[in-house]
Amino acid sequence: MVSPNPAENNGGSALPSAEARALNDVVIRLAGNSQDGIQTIGGFLARLAGRSDQDVMTYMTIPSTISGGPSIFQVRMGTGDILSSGDQADFLVAFYQHSYESHLSSLRPGGVLLYDADHVKPNPDDKRFTAIAAPITSGTVEAVGGSSKDKGKNLYVLGLIARVFNLDVVKLSSLVKERFGGKTEDIVRNAMLAFDAGYAWPADNVRDCFYRFNPPTRISGRPQVTLDGNSAMTYGLIAAGVRYGSGYPITPWSSIMEMLRAELPKYGGLFVQAEDELGAVSYALGFSYSGHLAITGSSGPGLSLKMEALGWAVMAEMPLIVINVQRGGPSTGMPTNVEQSDLLQALYGSHGDAPRVVLAPRDVEDCFYIAIEAARIARAYSTPVIILTDQALSSRIEAFDEPDLPALMVDPKPDLSARPADFKPYPLDRITHHAPPGSRVGSGVYPTVTGLEHDELGHPTGSPQLHTKMTAKRREKFKTLAATLPAAEAFGDTEGDVLLVGWGSTYGPVREALARLRKDGVKAAQLHLRHLNPLPPGLEELFRRYRDIIVVEINDEGLYGYGQLATLLRARYANPAIRSLTKTDGLTFKVSEIVTGVTKRLDRATTV
Amino acid sequence: MSAPEILPPVLPATDRAPLTKKALTADHPTWCPGCGDFAVLHCYYRALEKLNYPHEKIVTMAGIGCSSRFPYFVNTHGGHYIHGRSLPFSAGVSLGRDDLHVFVFGGDGDGFSIGGNHLDHVARKNPRLTYVIMDNFVYGLTKKQTSPTSPIGFKTKTDPTGAFDQPINPMRKLVDSGATFIARSHATQVNHMTEMIMRAAQHDGFSVIEILSECVEFYPGAFDSSVPRKGGTFGLIQEKKHDGTPEDAARHDTTDEVAAYRLASEPWPGLFGVFLDKKRPTKNQLEADLIARARERTKGASDLQLLQSTFARLR
Numbered sequence: 001m002v003s004p005n006p007a008e009n010n011g012g013s014a015l016p017s018a019e020a021r022a023l024n025d026v027v028i029r030l031a032g033n034s035q036d037g038i039q040t041i042g043g044f045l046a047r048l049a050g051r052s053d054q055d056v057m058t059y060m061t062i063p064s065t066i067s068g069g070p071s072i073f074q075v076r077m078g079t080g081d082i083l084s085s086g087d088q089a090d091f092l093v094a095f096y097q098h099s100y101e102s103h104l105s106s107l108r109p110g111g112v113l114l115y116d117a118d119h120v121k122p123n124p125d126d127k128r129f130t131a132i133a134a135p136i137t138s139g140t141v142e143a144v145g146g147s148s149k150d151k152g153k154n155l156y157v158l159g160l161i162a163r164v165f166n167l168d169v170v171k172l173s174s175l176v177k178e179r180f181g182g183k184t185e186d187i188v189r190n191a192m193l194a195f196d197a198g199y200a201w202p203a204d205n206v207r208d209c210f211y212r213f214n215p216p217t218r219i220s221g222r223p224q225v226t227l228d229g230n231s232a233m234t235y236g237l238i239a240a241g242v243r244y245g246s247g248y249p250i251t252p253w254s255s256i257m258e259m260l261r262a263e264l265p266k267y268g269g270l271f272v273q274a275e276d277e278l279g280a281v282s283y284a285l286g287f288s289y290s291g292h293l294a295i296t297g298s299s300g301p302g303l304s305l306k307m308e309a310l311g312w313a314v315m316a317e318m319p320l321i322v323i324n325v326q327r328g329g330p331s332t333g334m335p336t337n338v339e340q341s342d343l344l345q346a347l348y349g350s351h352g353d354a355p356r357v358v359l360a361p362r363d364v365e366d367c368f369y370i371a372i373e374a375a376r377i378a379r380a381y382s383t384p385v386i387i388l389t390d391q392a393l394s395s396r397i398e399a400f401d402e403p404d405l406p407a408l409m410v411d412p413k414p415d416l417s418a419r420p421a422d423f424k425p426y427p428l429d430r431i432t433h434h435a436p437p438g439s440r441v442g443s444g445v446y447p448t449v450t451g452l453e454h455d456e457l458g459h460p461t462g463s464p465q466l467h468t469k470m471t472a473k474r475r476e477k478f479k480t481l482a483a484t485l486p487a488a489e490a491f492g493d494t495e496g497d498v499l500l501v502g503w504g505s506t507y508g509p510v511r512e513a514l515a516r517l518r519k520d521g522v523k524a525a526q527l528h529l530r531h532l533n534p535l536p537p538g539l540e541e542l543f544r545r546y547r548d549i550i551v552v553e554i555n556d557e558g559l560y561g562y563g564q565l566a567t568l569l570r571a572r573y574a575n576p577a578i579r580s581l582t583k584t585d586g587l588t589f590k591v592s593e594i595v596t597g598v599t600k601r602l603d604r605a606t607t608v
Numbered sequence: 609m610s611a612p613e614i615l616p617p618v619l620p621a622t623d624r625a626p627l628t629k630k631a632l633t634a635d636h637p638t639w640c641p642g643c644g645d646f647a648v649l650h651c652y653y654r655a656l657e658k659l660n661y662p663h664e665k666i667v668t669m670a671g672i673g674c675s676s677r678f679p680y681f682v683n684t685h686g687g688h689y690i691h692g693r694s695l696p697f698s699a700g701v702s703l704g705r706d707d708l709h710v711f712v713f714g715g716d717g718d719g720f721s722i723g724g725n726h727l728d729h730v731a732r733k734n735p736r737l738t739y740v741i742m743d744n745f746v747y748g749l750t751k752k753q754t755s756p757t758s759p760i761g762f763k764t765k766t767d768p769t770g771a772f773d774q775p776i777n778p779m780r781k782l783v784d785s786g787a788t789f790i791a792r793s794h795a796t797q798v799n800h801m802t803e804m805i806m807r808a809a810q811h812d813g814f815s816v817i818e819i820l821s822e823c824v825e826f827y828p829g830a831f832d833s834s835v836p837r838k839g840g841t842f843g844l845i846q847e848k849k850h851d852g853t854p855e856d857a858a859r860h861d862t863t864d865e866v867a868a869y870r871l872a873s874e875p876w877p878g879l880f881g882v883f884l885d886k887k888r889p890t891k892n893q894l895e896a897d898l899i900a901r902a903r904e905r906t907k908g909a910s911d912l913q914l915l916q917s918t919f920a921r922l923r
Binding site: 291445 | 631664916
């Protein structure tokens, strides 16, 4: 058993033996440079886990430089639910001296350090780890030969890992062949030569480092798919019948845009790379106006640029999906790091009273389903819907049950039916349903959609009564929506000491932290909000059942000591038990950070 | 949308009553009496009557400004969007629905100042739509501030001693942007305006017309130098007829960008008519081709089959 990560996952482990030791899950951190292909082999490991009915979660850092620079890829794979990518690594692969120096602290004491003997000179006095010196560079050069230099050393490492963890070599080599299959035979051959050399390297001199995973416990009739959050979001949009969109490049949103540009034409749609963010939201609104629910997206600063047009979309009641892949802010901030600091911008960023729907996916699988839900809401309520995902979700890879596509696919035909003679674009007693151009109107009077305050027919008006009524119309439809949402439900103890509240990508770490807290005797539960505006029903009652309510989010505590969701919830429920656990280091929450933070707050609450 | 989009049947134009000014008229314009924009509106009605498109397939869009109130005065599907961004919005409408006839109206502030970047980029993308810029050389709705076309020396509330920033030359900007149909007209020339709107509407691509339209309130007399009854000259561009005559050599070749640029550099008040009228594949066509090629590769697979095969690769 290699993983104390978290400790309770170790229960019932096999004793160490000369044989391979059994383990539930393992955290492998690959540390090198961004051009070494560590993401590729990390991806292979994740896909292998997915194909082997295991669970998996990855974590990566990307340098915000143009090319090159240190980078890591961490894979946590194994049996049972994997909810976080792991606080500490069990197994560290260091390609360079700088990788060794920067990442040794992420390796748990007793873990395995595998390093490239050609590049790394570890501290000989450091006896905390099992160190394995492998000739990664020279072994690759020797195996592959020719002019490829050390290209392929990532696959050499994959071979080593496959040996150490007793991985399914047949499945792995078919993954490698699938990946490089489109390229020349040489590339596949060289990849396999490097892989085989790594696999064959005699690691037997270190008896302690052979492992095998406990058999998978997953029960499902469906195969697993393994992909990252931005891909899941893209395919969710396609399943939802979204065929038109527009965007502008910005990290980490761009990969959704690139995939949509490549995919949509196959489905008869199109994606426009616009001249700027304002153009992008405008193209998308033009598509929606023409009858095709459209998508635009961006990251933090780009969302700010779209805000005026979003105000128009609220006023004109035009359906639209806006994806915001949050990153560290403000301004250019930390473009390749994670933060959840755009919540209030998403809710209130526009001028005027401009309510719209805000949703947040909780994991990679949810990126797929939330896109479908966003499209359904946008169409039914004729409204912009903002999806707040984040940098961590965008690039991390998880395995999940393949979606039931025949049941989920939405036919995206625009509604060009003839409208009756009494058609009103903005009826006060009903939810607006946009009539795209091409629809005939029985009265012969055609609607003007508008950003000016208007009467039911879309004529501009300065009437104080109408502004009041129309503002209420734009607000009330979200109360109707809220009433249809499933009531808030907490996971864990039904009442007690503390309710941990989260949103977005903190779902997994909070769930893991909850398990540790409950094990320590804290009566605790988790509430994870996917609907941030409007909020689901039942929160007030739920909050009453816990002594403390701690909102865990990756943003600043602000002037008054509360993060953004905590601020909202305090304003809405006026419940003084609502408090905050926030952080602003640009990294995902470690489970231990949540456990420590919550414990500290609970202690303070009891001593005061 | 696996199969090509099937739209509800539209009655052939012959089975319908012809489109009339009465059917096209909506709210009474809110412009000041004497505003040049009234004449532009009148010519738009006339052009639409003659073009006789199915009524529900006409889209009238605008941004923000006096002239951008246009859609309220026209009974067609339409929209009043935000300041400066009506072009990318309308390009989205055109690309989303190639069966529509999209017209966009705006002023010099909307088109050349806040929306200047969009004008350049939509023009080079060449979507099928017509853009009419009603240029009055001043911000009227906000009551007399300097506009990007205000001439040097013009006194406004933001330049009380006279504007001194170099104004934009709209025709030069448009030629440079890559627009494929560019014309210039004058709000006092009703027949000329109607002809320009008709030709722009029939152009396969991005067509743009600058119409000098006087603001009687804040810049009266701005365009008198091209009004014959006020002593000015309405100088028309002589287009090449390709008739082989010696005088044809001196006429303007509307496919020649360099010649168009030269015409655009004529001293004030310049010439009127078609500066440029050339063919380049529209974005509508290029995107349709991209879809056709993608469909050819996927061999008519349904949306469901396509997404299923994607997920199969992710197993």
